[in-house]
Amino acid sequence: MSAMHDAAPARLTTLERRRYATNIVGWGLCTLAFLLIAVPLLDLVLTVTLKGASAFSIELFTTSTNGVTGGLQNAIIGTLVLSLGSLLIATPIGIGAGIYLSEYGSNRLAATVRFLADTLTGTPSIVLGYFSYITMVIGLGWKFSALAGAITLAIMVVPYLARITELSLRRVPTSMREAAYALGARDHTVASRIVLAAAAPGVITGVLLSLAISVGETAPLIYTAGWSNYLWTGKLTNEPIGYLTYVIWTFINEPNPESHALAFAAALLVMLVVLAINIGVRMVMRRDP
Amino acid sequence: MRSDNKLRRSVLLRSGAAALLVAGIGAGVASAAQTVTLTETGSTLLYPLFNIWVPHFEKAHPGIRVTTQGTGSGTGIAQAIKGLVQIGASDAYMSNGQLKQNPGILNIPLAISAQSINYNIPGLNGHHLVFSGPVLADIYSGKITNWDSPAIAKLNPGVKLPNHKIIPVHRTDGSGDTFIFSQYLSFSTPEWNSKVGYGTSISWPAVQGGLGAQGNPGMVEALKGNKFSIAYVGVSFTKQIDAAKLGTAKLVNRAGKALLPTASTISAAAAALGDKTPADERISLVFAPGANSYPIINYEYAIVNKKQPNKATADAVKTLLTWASNEGNSEQYLKQVHFKALPKKIRELSAKQIAQIGS
Amino acid sequence: MSKVKPFRLAMAAVALVIPLALAAIVFFLARYSWQAIGFNGLRFLWTINWNLGNLYGNTVMRHGYEVPPGANYGILAFIVGTLFSSFLAILFAVPVSVGAAMFLSEKAPARMRPWLTMLVELVAVVPSVVFGLWGIFVLVPLIANWISPAITATLGFIPFFNMSNSTGSGYGLLAASIVLALMITPIITTTLYDALNQVPRELRESAYALGATHFEVVTSTMLPTARVTLIGGIVLALGRALGETMAVLMVSGGALNYLPGTIFTPISTMAAFILSQLDSALQDPSNMAVKSLAEIALVLFVITVLVNAAARLLVRRTINVRNA
Numbered sequence: 001m002s003a004m005h006d007a008a009p010a011r012l013t014t015l016e017r018r019r020y021a022t023n024i025v026g027w028g029l030c031t032l033a034f035l036l037i038a039v040p041l042l043d044l045v046l047t048v049t050l051k052g053a054s055a056f057s058i059e060l061f062t063t064s065t066n067g068v069t070g071g072l073q074n075a076i077i078g079t080l081v082l083s084l085g086s087l088l089i090a091t092p093i094g095i096g097a098g099i100y101l102s103e104y105g106s107n108r109l110a111a112t113v114r115f116l117a118d119t120l121t122g123t124p125s126i127v128l129g130y131f132s133y134i135t136m137v138i139g140l141g142w143k144f145s146a147l148a149g150a151i152t153l154a155i156m157v158v159p160y161l162a163r164i165t166e167l168s169l170r171r172v173p174t175s176m177r178e179a180a181y182a183l184g185a186r187d188h189t190v191a192s193r194i195v196l197a198a199a200a201p202g203v204i205t206g207v208l209l210s211l212a213i214s215v216g217e218t219a220p221l222i223y224t225a226g227w228s229n230y231l232w233t234g235k236l237t238n239e240p241i242g243y244l245t246y247v248i249w250t251f252i253n254e255p256n257p258e259s260h261a262l263a264f265a266a267a268l269l270v271m272l273v274v275l276a277i278n279i280g281v282r283m284v285m286r287r288d289p
Numbered sequence: 290m291r292s293d294n295k296l297r298r299s300v301l302l303r304s305g306a307a308a309l310l311v312a313g314i315g316a317g318v319a320s321a322a323q324t325v326t327l328t329e330t331g332s333t334l335l336y337p338l339f340n341i342w343v344p345h346f347e348k349a350h351p352g353i354r355v356t357t358q359g360t361g362s363g364t365g366i367a368q369a370i371k372g373l374v375q376i377g378a379s380d381a382y383m384s385n386g387q388l389k390q391n392p393g394i395l396n397i398p399l400a401i402s403a404q405s406i407n408y409n410i411p412g413l414n415g416h417h418l419v420f421s422g423p424v425l426a427d428i429y430s431g432k433i434t435n436w437d438s439p440a441i442a443k444l445n446p447g448v449k450l451p452n453h454k455i456i457p458v459h460r461t462d463g464s465g466d467t468f469i470f471s472q473y474l475s476f477s478t479p480e481w482n483s484k485v486g487y488g489t490s491i492s493w494p495a496v497q498g499g500l501g502a503q504g505n506p507g508m509v510e511a512l513k514g515n516k517f518s519i520a521y522v523g524v525s526f527t528k529q530i531d532a533a534k535l536g537t538a539k540l541v542n543r544a545g546k547a548l549l550p551t552a553s554t555i556s557a558a559a560a561a562l563g564d565k566t567p568a569d570e571r572i573s574l575v576f577a578p579g580a581n582s583y584p585i586i587n588y589e590y591a592i593v594n595k596k597q598p599n600k601a602t603a604d605a606v607k608t609l610l611t612w613a614s615n616e617g618n619s620e621q622y623l624k625q626v627h628f629k630a631l632p633k634k635i636r637e638l639s640a641k642q643i644a645q646i647g648s
Numbered sequence: 649m650s651k652v653k654p655f656r657l658a659m660a661a662v663a664l665v666i667p668l669a670l671a672a673i674v675f676f677l678a679r680y681s682w683q684a685i686g687f688n689g690l691r692f693l694w695t696i697n698w699n700l701g702n703l704y705g706n707t708v709m710r711h712g713y714e715v716p717p718g719a720n721y722g723i724l725a726f727i728v729g730t731l732f733s734s735f736l737a738i739l740f741a742v743p744v745s746v747g748a749a750m751f752l753s754e755k756a757p758a759r760m761r762p763w764l765t766m767l768v769e770l771v772a773v774v775p776s777v778v779f780g781l782w783g784i785f786v787l788v789p790l791i792a793n794w795i796s797p798a799i800t801a802t803l804g805f806i807p808f809f810n811m812s813n814s815t816g817s818g819y820g821l822l823a824a825s826i827v828l829a830l831m832i833t834p835i836i837t838t839t840l841y842d843a844l845n846q847v848p849r850e851l852r853e854s855a856y857a858l859g860a861t862h863f864e865v866v867t868s869t870m871l872p873t874a875r876v877t878l879i880g881g882i883v884l885a886l887g888r889a890l891g892e893t894m895a896v897l898m899v900s901g902g903a904l905n906y907l908p909g910t911i912f913t914p915i916s917t918m919a920a921f922i923l924s925q926l927d928s929a930l931q932d933p934s935n936m937a938v939k940s941l942a943e944i945a946l947v948l949f950v951i952t953v954l955v956n957a958a959a960r961l962l963v964r965r966t967i968n969v970r971n972a
Contacts (some may be wrong), residue, residue, distance in 0.1 A: 006879065012698060019864065020861065020862050022861070022863060023862055023863040023864070024862040026863040026867070027751075027755055027862070027863060030750045030751040030756065031745040031746045031751055032747070033743065033745075033746070033747025033748045033842050034747065034748040034751040034752065034764070034768075036744050036748075037744060037748050037767075037768055037830070037834075038764070038767050038768070038834055040771075040782075041767065041770065041771045041774070041830075042828055043782075043786060044774065044778070044779070044782040044786075046781070047782060047785060047786060048778065048781070051785075068940060077883040081652070091667050092662070095664055096659050096662030096663065097663035097665065097666060099659050099661075100656070100659035100660050100662065100663040101881075103656075103659070104656045104659065104660070105663075109660070110663070112667065113663050113664070113666055113667060115957075115960065116666055116667045117669050118826060118956065118960055119670060119953055119956060119957070120666060120669065120670055122887050122891070122952055122953065122955075123670075123673070123891070123949060123952065123953075124890070124891025124892075124893060124948055124949070124952055125893060125947075126891075126893045126919045126920075126922050126923050126945070127673065127677070127892070127922075127945045127948060127949050128673070128889070128941065129923075130677070130922060130941070130945045131676055131677060131927070131945075132674070132675045132820035133926075134676055134677075134680050134942070137674055139681055139710070148827075153959070155669050158665065158669070159666060159963070162666065164874060166944075168769050186655070187653055187655035187656060188655040190660070193656065212773060213920060215775075216773075216774075216775025216777070216778070218775070218776065218777045218893075218894050219776075219860055219894055219919075219923060223926060224924065236900070245775065248777045248778065248781055249777050249780070249894065251674070252683065252781055252784060252898075256865050258683075259803055263781065264781070267777075267778050267781050271774065271778055272776070272777065273771065274773055274774070274775060275773070276771060278769075278773045279766070279770070282766050284921070286762055
């Protein structure tokens with residue numbers, strides 16, 4: 001078979017011509033495939049940005065929703081409360097589980113926990129929402145509440161936190177642990193002061209990514225957090241709370257342009273947070289591999 | 290070090306968010322100190338009126354705040370029963386079975402509303418086509434599939450109907466509009482009554498190409514987006530229907546006359562059946578007798594639990610309901626949504642029910 | 649002498665929260681839906697109609713359970729909707745993902761590669777409800793005005809692809825499948841991209857040495873080594889598609905009680921149905937409807953767990969930043 005890289009091939013056979021053509025067409029299709037992913041994303045970001053920005057004003061951040069118009073203050077505060085609340089619950093559990101899986105987890109139990117964590121990430125969010133509705137909203141009598149919403153979100157993000165923490169901890173060289181133990185440190189000192197501290201950037205990445213996930217979630221909150229037109233009053237149970245993704249989902253159905261504008265504004269806010277966190281995390285990861 | 294910077298940045302971010310949070314919560318807690326917050330959810334037909342009411346009500350009663358939601362009458366009833374909201378708005382009254390299970394729930398009319406049948410047929414949206422209960426039942430069962438079918442032509446002599454498939458749109462959520470629409474079909478068409486019946490969620494006969502929509506807004510959007518579609522929409526959305534230049538139908542009432550939903554036809558229907566309203570105020574006003582009675586009207590109910598969690602909430606609920614059935618029934622509010630005020634006798638019955646609310 | 653190590657025990661206890669949460673979900677769903685499972689039996693899975701019965705009539709006793717008269721719960725329409733939309737999504741996503749992964753690992757200019765890769769990863773983090781928003785505003789009109797006529801013009805001789813058999817509103821199986829395809833493409837792309845980057849240099853160089861074109865090198869020698877990983881990625885994507893709720897709910901058209909006759913017909917999926925029908929079901933005084941919804945949640949849960957477990961067996965991957 002003549003090499004394709006000869007300086008001046010005398011004449012291409014039909015087979016060689018076809019293979020050249022396949023090469024060009026094939027890569028053309030691959031480029032098209034990439035564009036089929038990139039273009040809708042860019043269109044989505046553009047649409048949300050343009051339509052959302054046109055609704056931006058000071059009032060958006062200083063007034064609450066009122067029926068189907070108004071501002072987004074209550075929704076913004078509500079999203080912050082629910083997301084940060086879920087992180088408050090999930091971070092200790094996730095980091096603790098991550099420490100266990102990384103430091104003491106080469107046994108069957110840890111393998112099971114890892115597998116079940118992956119299973120939990122694959123659970124449909126509506127299933128989690130329904131579960132929380134049965135157990136917390138109705139069963140425990142909390143009704144629509146910030147606590148039920150925060151716990152549901154926490155259940156969603158704990159497995160991610162655990163696995164990312166585990167990964168970050170594993171990358172800390174064993175020599176550091178051994179040196180610490182050699183100096184007489186106990187388990188908890190090694191884990192927290194040495195290993196966790198060294199892996200802090202990775203762990204914080206996990207926390208930020210979990211924040212991004214919880215800010216964008218809707219289905220788990222619809223039947224747990226309810227909705228409120230007012231700022232959060234501080235009550236953890238028996239009081240519904242508003243959140244941004246509810247605005248996106250509901251207000252887009254109202255037949256008036258003010259509601260649509262609010263829906264897009266809420267979408268823009270959510271997307272800004274999610275994209276900022278994800279882009280920031282990825283850029284940092286590239287610099288410190 | 291870079292990782293320190295990242296640490297610092299993220300700490301800054303989180304403390305910034307925390308500061309915002311604390312400020313917001315502070316504002317929320319401060320304002321919540323002396324106020325009672327009520328939640329209303331349910332009927333998308335009543336929702337526009339509730340949104341009009343709330344700012345005026347809150348001005349008159351500064352200690353009470355009301356969150357409103359338009360989620361469908363089914364949700365209103367369900368969540369009011371479960372105590373998830375204080376007031377469930379519903380175009381449908383509760384069934385005997387639901388009352389038996391939940392004896393302490395009141396059905397309190399707040400206003401009289403109506404429903405129109407709307408359609409989107411190019412060229413005919415300005416003309417008021419005539420439909421009857423049996424014809425609509427056949428459309429929604431798939432027996433009549435084309436706009437120019439003989440049954441429709443018979444009701445509309447001289448009108449050039451297009452040869453195109455009908456797209457019937459129905460509600461997918463638990464809907465009081467479905468309730469009163471299916472009552473119109475059931476009361477006028479025995480076959481529909483036995484096969485399908487009425488309710489907030491019914492088992493719609495499968496019509497290939499039929500659309501499902503969520504909420505009254507969804508019905509309006511479905512009409513706008515689909516030519517040759519037909520849907521049932523609450524009259525509080527007349528403004529949006531007219532803005533979209535969709536058609537409104539004349540419906541054949543029990544006496545055989547074809548009528549539009551106007552102030553006089555709605556009042557006539559309410560007057561015809563109003564006297565028959567029982568003490569618990571659960572009664573259907575659909576297909577009322579009388580030559581001038583519009584066939585699809587209903588009481589807008591507040592579904593409320595007699596027993597509220599505490600005295601403050603109970604008093605707030607009573608204040609809201611009393612205001613709604615009195616000041617709220619004034620023309621300046623009702624005419625924006627094409628509703629009618631409750632007659633005096635009904636208002637008195639409602640007041641008697643409201644008095645039963647306590648803690 | 650084995651000492652009890654309190655810190656390790658404490659960490660283990662914390663880690664056990666995860667299996668505990670999972671067990672709780674299964675337990676409570678199963679307990680709540682137990683009566684429905686008994687009443688519905690196996691015909692739950694192959695009956696098309698979801699009939700709440702006459703909620704305004706008095707409840708009756710059937711098969712020993714108290715239910716509204718005429719109540720008959722069947723979820724075949726939603727199973728079909730879920731499976732159909734997910735499989736179509738995979739059908740659309742796989743060629744695009746493979747092509748994009750090949751592009752990123754081989755053809756993309758080296759300097760732009762990190763940015764282009766990040767672009768693909770970002771598609772995966774867009775919240776579902778925002779995808780739904782874009783779907784309503786951009787995709788559905790696109791389907792109604794351009795894509796449906798185009799498909800009907802080319803494939804319309806097959807009734808399934810003929811829009812005259814449907815409403816042409818744009819909401820339906822096609823919209824749901826396209827949105828799902830977009831959402832799951834990054835999963836397959838990044839999985840394959842990582843695998844392609846790990847193919848040993850010797851394999852590529854020997855293929856070149858034999859005179860293969862660039863395209864042939866990748867398709868004939870590199871892709872086959874990643875076959876198992878690719879399949880695992882596809883199964884993982886399938887698992888994600890099966891459980892997707894918001895975006896599908898917003899563009900699928902909310903069909904009830906019929907199976908889609910064309911690709912343009914509205915559908916309902918199990919996840920979307922649970923969300924949209926909970927309040928209707930709550931009106932049933934006998935509670936059989938809500939319990940049947942819980943049964944749907946259980947069925948969905950079991951299906952996604954099985955699919956995800958299969959994926960993990962095929963792809964031993966660690967969760968890292970790009971897959972979170």
